[in-house]
Amino acid sequence: MPIPAPLSILHVVRQFLPNRGGLEDFVANLAREQARLGHRVRVLTLDRLFSRPEARLPARERLEGIEIERIPFFGSHRYPVAPSAFRHLGDADLVHVHAIDFFFDAFALAKPLHRRPMVATTHGGFFHTDAHSRLKKLWFEGPTRMSVRGYEAVVACSESDARLFAGIVPGGVAVIQNGVDLEKFAGAASPEPRRALLTIGRFAHNKRLDRLLAVMQALNADGAGWRLRIVGVPSDVTEGALTAEIDRLGLAGAVTLHTGLDAPAVRALIGQSSLFVSASQYEGFGIALIEALSAGLVPVAHPNDAFAWLKKRHPLISLCDFADAYATAGTIRAAYDRLEQGAIVRGTEDLSDYRWASVAARYVATYRAALAGAGQTVAATAA
The missing domain is CATH 3.40.50.2000 (Glycogen Phosphorylase B;)
Known part of the structure; x- marks a missing residue:
């Protein structure tokens, strides 16, 4: 032939x-x-x-x-x-x-x-x-x-x-x-559990970074020392607007913005993190979430259509309505506790279809x- x-x-x-x-x-x-x-x-x-x-x-x-x-x-x-x-x-x-x-x-x-x-x-x-x-x-x-x-x-x-x-x-x-480029961040997550969250994506209204910040307030209400790293590029939300909101909420010591990073720099941040979070209301597919799974991060995400579909294929994903900051904070704490207790085995997800x-x-x-x-x-x- x-x-x-x-x-x-x-x-x-x-x-x-x-x-x-x-x-x-x-x-x-x-x-x-x-x-x-x-x-x-x-x-x-x-x-x-x-x-x-x-x-x-x-x-x-x-x-x-x-x-x-x-x-x-x-x-x-x-x-x-x-x-x-x-x-x-x-x-x-x-x-x-x-x-x-x-x-x-x-x-x-x-x-x-x-x-x-x-x-x-x-x-x-x-x-x-x-x-x-x-x-x-x-x-x-x-x-x-x-x-x-x-x-x-x-x-x-x-x-x-x-x-x-x-x-x-x-x-x-x-x-x-x-x-999805499964090699880019493969196995990059922190080997030891850390109260450190990471999100990756555009600084856009549909990503609902405002809800992520509210969740951070709820997580740190008891002084637990949670950290959030927001990685991406400005879109219809500017870096200045995000920085101002972080300062207004008193989260300057807990939340950091990272823009314009190449893959090795993002990989280094993943190495300091244990959980991936996304409050996004809409995703065409959810590439960042699959990359997070390949890295060994434990995902907690808002149940939009794309993430709900991925949850059916990957049980490690936890879904929670990020409009409820305190309920989401509880879901994140529970995911971290399972990781710390060894109840979550990372790196076992079958991602070959991607x-x-x-x-x-x-x-x-x-x-x-x-x-x-x-x-x-x-x-x-x-x-």
Whole structure:
């Protein structure tokens, strides 16, 4: 049987390296793995980071082995408009658009002109918060419903995403769970139990860092000396606003912020921690939580759809409503007590389904089905 020819793949994503976050890491890992498989891979993204809009990045750059092309945009970070995107199709056999935004709509609208097969990954759509929920629903039922028709396949990275998009995608939605770099933080957690918590993610309203701070107040009400390290990058919550709130609550000695860290620096912080916490109201999948499991951290998380689904697969995860600070503090203390008493055995979770090699292979199979004009069979191919 002949070996299929390598593909020329163009990934399109609004924010990418050197920015760090779940979406950026997903695209970077997928691009690296596809390049390792022999495909030609490029990433098209915007030329300014939403966290530093005053700084313009190079139009072309190679970072971490990935070929990056950047284009200017105007408008807000919620819907950045970049009309020059179509000049960068080059020799792409297939366009893979990540998330539901201007790129998703524009490439669909221009499909009769560029005529490239396209695949989209939902990454949670745009329902990360309840803000503007009525407008979002109208947009989802209108423009988004029309745009999905331009794609040979729409891939959801979680069952909750699949349920959300199933009603507007003709032919159904494939589910390919996110890949996770399981080696990056493998076994990095503190070998001895510590009253030290760590959270990783954007400083965004949907992450509900305010609730995490309230939980820290409840934990330390008896002077137990709990610590929280917040690792991430500013988004719609600024570092200054977080610092001011930490000071206002009298938590300056217990809570520290860490921004712009590379993987070794994050690994070092994990080495000083025993538990992972997340108050996030919405997650497309929950990469940081899987990374925490790989590190040997014990997770306590808010029961959003993604975390509730992961809990079914990984019993080590504890779920608690972070809106109740004192109940959550009790859940964290109980998890720590089990760890201290040796009732929790870390490093035994089976995380093999999240390895990037298998995730990348499933995406390439989806691409080939799209290229063959078999969009209606993609859901079965990727299952």
